[in-house]
Structure formats: structure tokens, C-alpha cells
Amino acid sequence: MRHKIIITIFSILTINAWSQTQTAQIMTSAQCVADCCKERIEEEMQFTKGVTAVNLDVESQILTVTFKTKKNSVEKIREIISGIGYDADDVKADKKAHDKLPECCQNPDFDKPKKE
Amino acid sequence: MIAIVLIATINTKAQNKIKGKVLEISKNGEEIPIIGANVYWEGTTIGTATDLSGSYSIQEATSFPATLNVSFVGYTLDSKETIDNKYIFYMRPSIELDEVKVKGKVNTTKVSTINPINIQTLSTGELEKAACCNLSESFSTNATVDVTFTDAVSGAKQIQMLGLDGIYTQITQENIPLIRGMSSSYGLSYVPGTWIESIQIIKGSGSVINGFESFTGQLNLEYYKPESAPKLFWNAYVNQEGKLENNLLFTKQNGDWQSNLFTHISYFDKEIDRHGGGKAEDGDDFIDVPKTKQVNILNRWKYKGNPNYGMQLVAKALIEERLGGQSSTVSENNRYIVDINNSVYEIFTKTGFIQPNIPGKSIGLQTSFRKHNQTAIFGENHYKGRQESAYLNLIRQTYLGNTNHILKYGMSYYADRFTESFDGNIDTPFSDKIRVDLMTGIFSEYAFKWKESLNLVAGIRSDYYNNTEEINYLPRLNIKYNPTEQTAIRLSAGKAIRISNVFVENASFLATNRQIFVGELTPELAWNYGINVIHCFKLFGREGTINADYYKTEFENQVIVDVESQGELSFYNLDGESFASSMQFDVIYELFDRFDIKMAYKLNDVQATFDNELRMTPLTPKERALINLSYATNFEKWKFDITANYIGESRVPLHDDLANHTQLIEDMSNPFYLFNAQITKRFRHFDLYVGGENLGGYFQENPIIASSNPSSDDFDASLIWAPIQGRMFYLGFRYKIK
Numbered sequence: 001m002r003h004k005i006i007i008t009i010f011s012i013l014t015i016n017a018w019s020q021t022q023t024a025q026i027m028t029s030a031q032c033v034a035d036c037c038k039e040r041i042e043e044e045m046q047f048t049k050g051v052t053a054v055n056l057d058v059e060s061q062i063l064t065v066t067f068k069t070k071k072n073s074v075e076k077i078r079e080i081i082s083g084i085g086y087d088a089d090d091v092k093a094d095k096k097a098h099d100k101l102p103e104c105c106q107n108p109d110f111d112k113p114k115k116e
Numbered sequence: 117m118i119a120i121v122l123i124a125t126i127n128t129k130a131q132n133k134i135k136g137k138v139l140e141i142s143k144n145g146e147e148i149p150i151i152g153a154n155v156y157w158e159g160t161t162i163g164t165a166t167d168l169s170g171s172y173s174i175q176e177a178t179s180f181p182a183t184l185n186v187s188f189v190g191y192t193l194d195s196k197e198t199i200d201n202k203y204i205f206y207m208r209p210s211i212e213l214d215e216v217k218v219k220g221k222v223n224t225t226k227v228s229t230i231n232p233i234n235i236q237t238l239s240t241g242e243l244e245k246a247a248c249c250n251l252s253e254s255f256s257t258n259a260t261v262d263v264t265f266t267d268a269v270s271g272a273k274q275i276q277m278l279g280l281d282g283i284y285t286q287i288t289q290e291n292i293p294l295i296r297g298m299s300s301s302y303g304l305s306y307v308p309g310t311w312i313e314s315i316q317i318i319k320g321s322g323s324v325i326n327g328f329e330s331f332t333g334q335l336n337l338e339y340y341k342p343e344s345a346p347k348l349f350w351n352a353y354v355n356q357e358g359k360l361e362n363n364l365l366f367t368k369q370n371g372d373w374q375s376n377l378f379t380h381i382s383y384f385d386k387e388i389d390r391h392g393g394g395k396a397e398d399g400d401d402f403i404d405v406p407k408t409k410q411v412n413i414l415n416r417w418k419y420k421g422n423p424n425y426g427m428q429l430v431a432k433a434l435i436e437e438r439l440g441g442q443s444s445t446v447s448e449n450n451r452y453i454v455d456i457n458n459s460v461y462e463i464f465t466k467t468g469f470i471q472p473n474i475p476g477k478s479i480g481l482q483t484s485f486r487k488h489n490q491t492a493i494f495g496e497n498h499y500k501g502r503q504e505s506a507y508l509n510l511i512r513q514t515y516l517g518n519t520n521h522i523l524k525y526g527m528s529y530y531a532d533r534f535t536e537s538f539d540g541n542i543d544t545p546f547s548d549k550i551r552v553d554l555m556t557g558i559f560s561e562y563a564f565k566w567k568e569s570l571n572l573v574a575g576i577r578s579d580y581y582n583n584t585e586e587i588n589y590l591p592r593l594n595i596k597y598n599p600t601e602q603t604a605i606r607l608s609a610g611k612a613i614r615i616s617n618v619f620v621e622n623a624s625f626l627a628t629n630r631q632i633f634v635g636e637l638t639p640e641l642a643w644n645y646g647i648n649v650i651h652c653f654k655l656f657g658r659e660g661t662i663n664a665d666y667y668k669t670e671f672e673n674q675v676i677v678d679v680e681s682q683g684e685l686s687f688y689n690l691d692g693e694s695f696a697s698s699m700q701f702d703v704i705y706e707l708f709d710r711f712d713i714k715m716a717y718k719l720n721d722v723q724a725t726f727d728n729e730l731r732m733t734p735l736t737p738k739e740r741a742l743i744n745l746s747y748a749t750n751f752e753k754w755k756f757d758i759t760a761n762y763i764g765e766s767r768v769p770l771h772d773d774l775a776n777h778t779q780l781i782e783d784m785s786n787p788f789y790l791f792n793a794q795i796t797k798r799f800r801h802f803d804l805y806v807g808g809e810n811l812g813g814y815f816q817e818n819p820i821i822a823s824s825n826p827s828s829d830d831f832d833a834s835l836i837w838a839p840i841q842g843r844m845f846y847l848g849f850r851y852k853i854k
Binding site: 036039040043046047052053102103 | 343344347369370371750751753799800854
């Protein structure tokens, strides 16, 4: 299958001790037509505590988030993404949230057995 | 578009042939071969089509690096991979009848260095800078389109482009005619700002595809689409005088049928008379803004169920009432009343077909049907009109060899029936006078692209007009050349035609006691030429754009609106010269993070022959300038925006001297500045905004001549060159559920 068969779990972390911020790269399952999932995820992140920069690369589906370590953590951010309806690294998407998404923002592979 | 650079080395064992497949991935994950997709080397004539199994085999490119392209109308490339030296393209369906889709993230106004036509796109971000209220205000931060004041009683606003009135600009909604005929005078207020997703401004003569009426350019607005609009959007606005606006937008995004429902209500029911009698806070018994009520609805249905076929239908309805004139302090018997009622009902459709087995060929059909009723009372002048319109445009697109040569052709049909009555300051009042305009046209356009740097679009239309029994040939040519990647030079030339409707187009002059003379009028014809240079630069690591252009419109025939003689309003065909030339410079630069500065300067020279004398067109400013500063905090949680406009002097035709009522004078208006500012705070689901218009509080002191005696011959509320209202504050919110 053309879809990314192995969802690599990786978080590249760079910690900047000086300003107490951290940049994390999170692999998401956001594959959608137009940019609607990009807007959705980025907007949610913009209103997440401590987040100072965010970008979702639609092609690679990698979300890059910079946040203040005092106010948030990678684990919590993954939970938030799951709560929007997308996978975040090894945290699976919340099914209810995913099903509520408009059709164009849903993940076509969702709920289907993964072909190995 | 669809481009893949093959950096891979070509396997020499492949016998100089590259093989692969073009496949579609269906919703349930099956791979379906696409038959007849066009696979070709970009910039060459080497191409091939896929067979029944979706396979292709194409000879090696002759020079490297080479780009292998795949195209199949109605599909876009999803992904690609290489398996056993086979290049596999995966496509997905995409029916996009909407030709332009531009998003503005960084710059809210986008200018292109790629498009052969001089086009600017205003995105939602730019449109939100003017929080109120409708299309006529959408251009307050834009230098290309000027908003002008029409008369002191109807509250209508008009636009000007390249120094000429809005009637010479083709205004379309999703490329279907929007403002024509009956909607000329108040049509801009029929489009609520919150419905608009983006506006494209085309300067100079554009494409022949969209019609024959673009003299100075085209304004095309795109409403929110079901796929991009929020599920629910609610906007409410109130200003200090008590004007209320409410907009509700709903969207249904799931299923084969997607839909939008937009509603708009605006309400203003106060009599305010603060200005007009000279200095501030000194009324003239005429209310400053008419009492206005408007209900406006749009409903769209879009079918997305079939990859070979796409369809959408939009239904619109509008009712508007404006009540102005003298306030109720004047006794009813001799009160000057302005009462304008409009109702518009409209349906438009867009349909697109793809022939599955023939690559690169599609057909698009646009239709529109409209009925517009208007009654307008300006004191003694009573106008009643009805316009029934049908519009049809059929476009076929194909390409010759490869997509470097695109050919579009088709036919269009415009049918308008006007039924008009007029009584008042005219020698020969008329009642239910009917005019039927039929314009039948065919057009073709050839677009040629050479190596990314040169584009040429050449088109011609021929339109037959029933009333003159003449065929009008309208050629148009647009050339773009990129000497460097950062620079574009454009040349354009073209011809346009329109049929005038003098009473509705010049409604502002009905707010006078001028005696009206209408001559035998023929269609208006003009050539437009232009040159535009745009350069993107980098200074201190930040990007900026510099733009310069010059356009000239030369009329072969024009319907002259002559207000040169006191107490007279005459319409006649041009006899002599008439032209408008416009020069504009723009600079856009990001001074520091999220702080943008935009500056523009414009010089107009607009002259026409009035009664054998070539003169400056009245009420058209010679000079205009604009500075817009905008700053946003991180994630745009706070946005600050301030605009300063300079409006230069314009000629005010012969009128009663306010200082000495016994004589007539002709003079120049005073140049003045207008300041607007706005602050927006963005929350998770809603935005809150406050702002002010005309912060400097500049207004025309005596906008109505002989306001104390509206029955006198001198009475004139049409010689307006500045705002008639002072400072105005507003606040509002936008609530969104995505």
C-alpha cells in the first residue's frame, strides 16, 4: 500500500535550557484533503498552554511544536492531539472525536486493520 | 501543479523507455487503473496516454534534469512511488469548478509573479480589516480599488478603478455576473462582507472567458464554500449610532451533497442629523444616513458524489429598504423624501463534466437567472424598474500536445429585459418602457507557456447585440515575462463593450432638481492598455514587494454623464475624446516580525469631452495615497491595524456659491485624509473587535446645496467628494465552530 505502512514513532526533542522551551516533533495521522486538519490541529495548539510555535507539515504529517517546559509536556500534547481525533506517535486517536470531524478531515485509514 | 522531478538515474536496460502506471486509490483502498491519463515530459511535446490497465511507457527525456508530469482532468496527484523501475502515480479525484483558490497566511493581500494576468487576491484576513459591513467597504485597505461617496441622501457607496466608475469594472461572483444593470447603484451593499472568502482583483483587460464588460478590470468574489466554511459562523456588529448587523452562516459538510446557508440582517432605524449645516454638530434637516433594513439569504448545494461530474446550485434572495431625506422635524406636506426599495431573487448553477476516456478535456456550464425590482423616490423624481436576466456560459477546455498550450473556447448568452418608468424632472416621462438586450457571443482563448518565464494569453470574443444588429469583436492579449525569478513584467491590451442604463447607474444624480435630458444612446466601447512591473525583494532578511503600473482606457464611445450646466443632467454619446490614465506604485514590506507596512500612491488623469470641450471628469480625485500598518502578536491573538488614506482634490462642477448665493462657481474640492483603525482579540472560538472609521472626523461641510429649499432649482445632493458623517466607532464579534 502506498500509505505509510510503518508509522514510525519518534519524537525529536531539543531542549533549550536557557529559555526553558522544548521543541517536539510528533508523527500524526492527519492526512486530509485541503488544509482543514492543519488548521484544526494548529489552532488547537495555539490555544494550548505554553505553546509558542506550531507547524504541521501536511505531506509528512509531522507536527512540530515548541512549548515552555514549565507549562506543558510532550505527553500532554499527544493527548490533546488524540482528543482532536488524530493519532500522535503511539497515542491512538480518540474514536469519538475522530468520527465527529468533517469528512474531509477524517483519516481514510481509521478503524481499518493495518496492512503490514 | 502536478510535477515530480525525477532525480533518479535512468536504468539503461530500460531500452530508453520509462514505464509505469497511473492508478486511483478508491475509498476502500482498491487500486483502479486510470485509462487515458496523459503522461508527458514537461516543456516538451513528448507524451503518452495510459492504456486499459493504466500502464504507460514513455521514451526517455532528451535533456536532464527533466520533469515527468501526469495529468488527468478531475484528478490531482496524491503520491508517487518507484517499484522495480516503474514509476507509479497515485491520483485522487478532485472536482474543482472553482478556478481560483488562494490562501493568505502571511500576506493577506497576495500578488502573483506567475499569473499572466495582473491579479491581486484579498483573503479573509484582509477583508476582516474592515469589519463592516459589505463589499463596498472591503476595499478600504486596498489601493487599487477606490471607494467613493455618491450622494448625501441614499447612503450608497461606489467604487472606482483606474480612475473610472465601478460600472466599467466587471464585478462577478464566482465568475458569474453580479453587479449589472439594476444593481449598479446599490449592488455593493448586497454582499455582506462575512460571506466572502476572498476577492480577486484583475487589473486591465482580463480573460475573454468571463464576458465582454471588463473595461478597467474584473473584481471576482468567492463566497465561503461548504468544504472550507466553518460549521457555524455567527457575526454581530453594532456601531455608535445604533446600526445593527447580524450574520449567521451554517455549513453541512458530510455526504455527497454539501451545503451552505448564509443569512444577513441589517437594521438601522434612527434619524440622525448632525452634519450638513456647515460646522460640526450642525444639522441641515436632512438625515445623515438613511434608515436601512436589509434581509439577505444565500443557499448553496454542491454535489460531490461522482468523480466525472460536478454540480452546484446557489439560490439568493434579498429585500432592502432605504429611507432618507429630510427628517421628521420638517412638516410632512413639503418634506423631501428618499425612499428606495429593492428586491432581488437569483439562482445560479455551475456544472462540470469530464469525459473519462479522453484526457484533458472538460466542459463547464454556468447559468444564472435573476429578477430585480427597484422603486426609487428622490423628492419629485420617481423611478420604477425591473430587470429580468438570464445568463449562460459554456466553456470547453483542452490542450494541444501538452499543457503548455491550453485552448479554451465556448459561447455565452446574456438576456436582459428592463421595464422602466420615470416621472419627475424630465420633459417626457415614461411608463413601463421595455428594452430587451440580447448578447450572443462566442469566444476562444489560447494560453501558451514557454519555460516558466514567458506566458501569453490571447483571446477574442465576438458578441452580437440585437438592438444595434452588430457583431462586436473584442480581442484581448496578456503577456507576462519573468526576466528573473523575482520579477515579472506584464503587458495587456483589450477591448470591452457594455450597454448603459442611465437611470439606475446614475441614481445619485436623481437626488437633485436637475432637468434630465436623455439622447440616443449606443453601446459603450473602449480599449484598455497597460503595463505592470512587479519585483519581490529581500532587505535585511525580510521579503517585500514593489509594484508599478500604468493603465490607460480610451473610449471609442461612452455615454457621457454631463452635470456641467447648473440645473441640468444630460446623457449623450461621446463626441470627441475620452480617456482615463492611471499610474500606481505600491510597496509592501515586513518591517519586523508580524508587522507589515503597505504604501501606495496613485495618479489619475481622467478626461472626457463634455459638450465639445475636453475636461477633467468631475468628482474624480487626481491623487490618492494609502498607508496601512498592521501588527499581530504571536498566533495572531491580538491584531492591530491602522490605515491612512489621502484623497486629493477633484473638480466640482458648476454649483451655487455657498458664500454668495447669487452666483455660480466651479471649484476644486479640498484634499483630505481619512483614518481607520481596528483592534481584534482572538479567543479559541471567537474574535472580538473594536474599531473606528474616519477617526480624523473629516466631513464635507455643506454636502447638500440649497438644503433649506429642496424644491428650488438649485437643490443638489449629488456633488459629494468627502464623507458626510464624522467619526464612527463600532464593535462586534465573530463566533466559529469548525
